[in-house]
Amino acid sequence: MRPRVLSGIQPTGSPHIGNYLGALKNWAKIQYDYDSIYCIVDLHAVTVYQDPAELRAKIEELAGVLLAIGIDPTHSSLIVQSSVAAHAELAWMLTCVTPIGWLERMTQFKAKSEAQESIGSGVMQYPVLMAADILIYQAAIVPVGDDQSQHLELTRDIAQRFNSLYGDTFVVPETRLPTVGARIMGLDEPEKKMSKSAAGSGHAVSLLDPPDVIRKKILRATTDSNPAVDFETAGAGVRNLLAIFQAFTESTDEALRTQFSGMRYGDLKKTVAEAVIAALEPIQKRYREITAETGYIARVLEEGAEKVRPIANDTVKKAKRAMGLYTP
Ligand code: ATP
Ligand code: LTN
Numbered sequence: 001m002r003p004r005v006l007s008g009i010q011p012t013g014s015p016h017i018g019n020y021l022g023a024l025k026n027w028a029k030i031q032y033d034y035d036s037i038y039c040i041v042d043l044h045a046v047t048v049y050q051d052p053a054e055l056r057a058k059i060e061e062l063a064g065v066l067l068a069i070g071i072d073p074t075h076s077s078l079i080v081q082s083s084v085a086a087h088a089e090l091a092w093m094l095t096c097v098t099p100i101g102w103l104e105r106m107t108q109f110k111a112k113s114e115a116q117e118s119i120g121s122g123v124m125q126y127p128v129l130m131a132a133d134i135l136i137y138q139a140a141i142v143p144v145g146d147d148q149s150q151h152l153e154l155t156r157d158i159a160q161r162f163n164s165l166y167g168d169t170f171v172v173p174e175t176r177l178p179t180v181g182a183r184i185m186g187l188d189e190p191e192k193k194m195s196k197s198a199a200g201s202g203h204a205v206s207l208l209d210p211p212d213v214i215r216k217k218i219l220r221a222t223t224d225s226n227p228a229v230d231f232e233t234a235g236a237g238v239r240n241l242l243a244i245f246q247a248f249t250e251s252t253d254e255a256l257r258t259q260f261s262g263m264r265y266g267d268l269k270k271t272v273a274e275a276v277i278a279a280l281e282p283i284q285k286r287y288r289e290i291t292a293e294t295g296y297i298a299r300v301l302e303e304g305a306e307k308v309r310p311i312a313n314d315t316v317k318k319a320k321r322a323m324g325l326y327t328p
Contacts, residue, residue, distance in 0.1 A: 005030055006139035006173075008039040008081070008130070011058040012050065013196030015065050016204035017276065021181030021247040022145025028070030030143060030176075036076040037137055037308055038066060043081050043088065043129060047122035048112070063297045065207055068287035077304040081133065084305055086312040091125070091132035093319055097162050098128050107150060131155040135162075136312045138171040146182040147193055149175055166322035170315075181247030187221040190236035208284060211277045218273040219266075229260045229268055238265070245272045248279045 007027055009019060027038055040062050045055060059080060071078055081087055103109060103124050112123050122129075134142055134155050142152055152175040159170040184194045188202040198204065202220050209217070224235030234242070246256050260268060290296060320327045 002033070002035045003140040004137055004171075005034040005036040005141045005143060005176075006039065006134050006137050007143050008041040008044070008133055009062065009066075010045045010196070011040050011042055011055060011062045012045050013058075014204075014206040014208065015062060016194055016196060016206050017244065017248075017280075018145065018181075018184035018194035018204065019196070020069065020207055021184055021244070022147075022178060023143055024066065024069050025181075025247075026143040026176065026178055027066075027076075028072075030141075031072060031076045034141065037079065037139070037304075038071055038076055039079050039081050039133055040066075041081045041130075041133065044126060047120060047126050060297055063301055064287055064291045065283075067290050067297070067300065068283050069207070073300045073304065077307045078300055079304040079308055080301055083301070084309055084312050086309070086316045087129065087132050087136060090136050090312075090316050090319060091129045093323060093325075094128050094131050094135070094158050094162065095125060097165060098131075098158055100124075102154060102157065103127065106154065108147075127151045127154050128158065131158045134173050135159055135170040136315045137308065138311075138315060139173050140171055141176050142173050143176040143178075145184075146177055149177070162319070162322075166319075169319055169322045178247070180243060184244060184247075185236060185240040187217055187237075187240070190222055190240045205276060207280060208287060209280075211281075214277050214280070215273045218276065219269050221269060223265050226265075228262050228264045231257055231261060238268070241268060241272045245275050248275050 007023060009015065009023065015024070027036070030036065040059055042055065042059055063078060063080075066078060067073070106127055109124055109126070113119050130151055131154065135158070142155075144152065152173070156172050159172045163169055163172075186192045186194045186198060186203045187205070188200050192198070194204045196204070202217050205214050205217050218241070221241060222237040223241075224237060226233065226235075226238075229238060229242070242256060242260060245251070251259070263271070317327055
């Protein structure tokens with residue numbers, strides 16, 4: 001049997017080029033070599049308040065985008081996390097083997113808990129649920145962006161701890177990062193990672209942004225006080241634009257240097273904007289086709305869930321047995 005791949009994305013905000021270059025592009029690429037399951041993690045989204053009607057709409061929109069970027073339901077299972085109840089069940093079992101200290105150390109937890117006065121305890125449990133998403137399918141490989149590396153390390157620790165307490169139950173998964181584009185930065189704030197939930201209209205390029213919006217956002221991107229590209233001294237903003245271009249066009253380091261060394265920032269931005277527009281055009285076209293077909297997305301999600309439920313239920317049964325929980 002082919003090794004299994006699992007990854008997830010939250011249905012919050014609009015998926016952007018950081019999500020695409022850090023994770024989604026890889027998902028589409030590796031689905032032909034592995035048994036792949038891709039998950040819209042709505043239970044993770046509600047760790048912070050979401051408007052119910054908006055969340056519902058975002059789940060379908062995201063499913064449409066995932067199909068449009070090339071997730072092929074005849075090769076991969078595309079699922080919504082809450083439609084496979086066993087994720088939440090396994091998360092409880094894993095919660096019980098996870099020391100609180102491990103969760104308090106997570107940088108995402110620290111950032112989220114410092115930003116708000118009162119938070120739901122789900123914000124702390126977030127990485128345990130993520131571990132459940134992965135371990136429940138015995139996934140060997142998890143393709144994500146760099147910001148998820150710490151959560152993946154925690155998943156490995158949880159799997160190893162469970163295995164050593166209760167006997168070999170879970171595959172210990174490996175993180176798969178892209179070589180270029182693992183951490184795309186905000187266009188307006190190149191010190192911060194591009195994020196769906198960040199405020200500011202110039203922060204992220206959404207995968208569904210029309211060409212004139214993409215152009216405007218990239219032309220306004222923060223650079224530095226140099227006039228033109230110098231690979232030795234370029235600041236974070238310029239390095240980010242170069243990374244976006246390289247990841248979209250798959251240029252080699254050498255080709256990138258030849259093309260951009262000494263190029264004025266105005267021209268750099270125009271070149272990057274046109275490359276992004278060209279890469280997103282076929283995705284947007286497919287998105288329009290997919291969403292025009294009534295009922296297609298709902299069908300794909302239902303078939304996906306049906307296909308993976310037996311795998312998830314098997315693992316839960318195995319984990320219950322290992323822990324001595326009642327399994328008739
Ligand atoms: P939010 O801001 O709501 O947390 P997000 O933009 O961080 O959203 P997620 O749904 O948390 O998006 O992440 C989906 C995938 O995209 C993950 O694999 C994550 O590592 C990757 N990813 C997110 N942001 C970036 C980025 N700026 N660069 C590269 N990869 C990213
Ligand atoms: N926490 C992840 C989303 C996520 C995920 C997963 C990623 C939830 N479950 C399982 C990989 C595997 C994020 O991108 N913020």
